Amino acid sequence: MNASVHFSTKERLLTAAEDLFAQFGFAGTSLRQVTTRADVNIAAVNYHFGSKENLVNEVFRRRLDELSQKRLDALGKAQAQADPALEAVLAAFIEPALALTLDRQGGGSAFVRVLARAYAEKNERLRKFLSDNYGHVLREFAKAIGAHAPDLGKEELYWRLDFIAGALTYAMADFGLIKRPGNVSEKTHCQRSAQALIRFAAAGLRAP
Amino acid sequence: MNASVHFSTKERLLTAAEDLFAQFGFAGTSLRQVTTRADVNIAAVNYHFGSKENLVNEVFRRRLDELSQKRLDALGKAQAQADPALEAVLAAFIEPALALTLDRQGGGSAFVRVLARAYAEKNERLRKFLSDNYGHVLREFAKAIGAHAPDLGKEELYWRLDFIAGALTYAMADFGLIKRPGNVSEKTHCQRSAQALIRFAAAGLRAP
DNA sequence: GTCTATATAAGGATAGAC
DNA sequence: GTCTATCCTTATATAGAC
Numbered sequence A, B: 001m002n003a004s005v006h007f008s009t010k011e012r013l014l015t016a017a018e019d020l021f022a023q024f025g026f027a028g029t030s031l032r033q034v035t036t037r038a039d040v041n042i043a044a045v046n047y048h049f050g051s052k053e054n055l056v057n058e059v060f061r062r063r064l065d066e067l068s069q070k071r072l073d074a075l076g077k078a079q080a081q082a083d084p085a086l087e088a089v090l091a092a093f094i095e096p097a098l099a100l101t102l103d104r105q106g107g108g109s110a111f112v113r114v115l116a117r118a119y120a121e122k123n124e125r126l127r128k129f130l131s132d133n134y135g136h137v138l139r140e141f142a143k144a145i146g147a148h149a150p151d152l153g154k155e156e157l158y159w160r161l162d163f164i165a166g167a168l169t170y171a172m173a174d175f176g177l178i179k180r181p182g183n184v185s186e187k188t189h190c191q192r193s194a195q196a197l198i199r200f201a202a203a204g205l206r207a208p
Numbered sequence C: 001g002t003c004t005a006t007a008t009a010a011g012g013a014t015a016g017a018c
Numbered sequence D: 001g002t003c004t005a006t007c008c009t010t011a012t013a014t015a016g017a018c
Helices: A009-024 A031-038 A044-049 A052-080 A086-100 A108-120 A124-147 A154-172 A186-206 B009-024 B031-038 B043-049 B052-080 B086-100 B108-120 B124-147 B154-172 B186-206
Strands: none
Touching: A009 A031, A009 A044, A009 A052, A009 A108, A031 A044, A031 A052, A044 A052, A052 A086, A052 A108, A052 A124, A086 A108, A086 A124, A086 A154, A086 A186, A108 A154, A108 B108, A124 A154, A154 A186, A154 B154, A154 B186, A186 B154, A186 B186, B009 B031, B009 B043, B009 B052, B009 B108, B031 B043, B031 B052, B043 B052, B052 B086, B052 B108, B052 B124, B086 B108, B086 B124, B086 B154, B086 B186, B108 B154, B124 B154, B154 B186
16 A cells, blocks of 8 residues: 555545635635546535635645744754854745745645735635644744844845745745746755845845 | 825726735735726726736736845845945845735735735646746845855755745735734834845845 | 536626617 | 616525434
8 A cells, every 4th residue: 555645535625625726716616626626526625625615725734834844943943053054944934835846746836826826815714724724934034034134124134025925925935037947956946046135135124 | 286195996896906916815815806906897907908917917917027026126226325225235135025015005015925925826827827927036135145045055055046036025915923013003013124125135045 | 525507696798779 | 978678697695304
C-alpha cells in the first residue's frame, strides 16, 4: 500500500477548493465546481465542513499552521545567532512563503495565490479568522525587524512592513512582469526572486 | 441648475458598481445590488453596458484614462528637468495613484481597492483589457526607472519593479497594519505614506 | 460516510409595453 | 431611456435512504 496515493474526501475537497479559489476567487467558485473537481458528491461539502465559509477557513488553516511554524522556527534560529543580520530575519519570513510556490506535489503553489486573494478581500469574517489565528506571527516579525531599524519611528516602520508584505504577496502570486526564462529551473527562479526581495527589502528598511 | 448634483444613470451605475466591487469583488457583486444602490431599474445595466463583464471594464476605463494621463504628464515634467532624480520618476508614478485615495468627492477612493482586486484576478479577459489599454504606461515607467539603475540586470530590475507595484497596490488599498492616527488628517496621512513609499522604493532600487 | 432528490433563493439576461 | 414581468440557469443547503 502506497500511502501517498490515498487522499481522504476531506483532503481532496480542500485541494480542489484551493485550486479553484486561486483561479476564480472565493465568491467566484461554486461548491458544485469544488465537488466536481474533487470527484465527490455535492453533499460532501456540507457533511465535512458545514458551510462554504468554513471550507474557506479550513483551506487557510491547512497551509498556514505549517507556514507559521516554519517562519517562527526560522526566526528562532536566526535570532539564536550572536549577531543576527537583518537579512536573516527577512529570510525567515520570506523563504518559507516562497518555498510554497515550489510545492507542486503538495499543492502549495496554488495557495500563494489564495493568500493574495485574501489580502484583497474586505470580508470581515475572513479577516478576523486570519487575524485571530495568525496575527501573532506577524507581530513577532514586526518586533524582530523593528529591532534592526531602531532609528525608524513606529509609524515609518509599520509603513515599510506593509510595503514588504505587499511586495512579497505580489511577487509570490506571480502577478507581475517577471516570467521565468526557459533556461532557468523553477527552483532556481524562486530562490533568485527570494534573494532579490530580501536585498530590496533590507535596503528599503535601511533608508533613513 | 447646479450641474454637480446631476448624474446620468450611466454614471450612477459606474459609481455604484465601483463601490460594491471594492467591497465584495467582481464575482461577489450582483447586478441587482448595483442597480439597487444606483437607484435605477435592473434592466438598466444591460441597456447601458450590455453585460456585467463590460460594466467591469468601463469601471476601469473611467478612472484609468485619467490616471494614466496624469502619470505620463508627471513623468514628462520630471524628465524635462536637466537632471531628474529617481525620486521624481517614482513620484510621477506613485502620487497620482495615492491621490485617488483622497478623492472622496469624485469617488476615487473606492477605485484603488478595485485596482487591487484586479491584480488578484486571474481572469484572462480582464487582464487582456487592462494590458491592451494601459500596458504602455507601465512600459514607459519601466524604461524611465531602468535609466536610473544602469547597473541592474534586466531581470533584477523587473523584479524590483514588481516589488514596487505590489507595495504600492497594497499600501493604496489600505490592507495592512497602518491605521491613520486620529490627530492626522487624511490628506496628510496620504502624503506621508506616498513619501514613505518613494523613500523605500528608491532605496530598494539603489541596492547593489 | 456517501448517495439522490429537492427545497429555496439568487443569479444574469431579455422581451415588450410605455 | 426606463419600466414590469419573466425566462432560464445556477447557487447553497438539507432531508432522508442506503
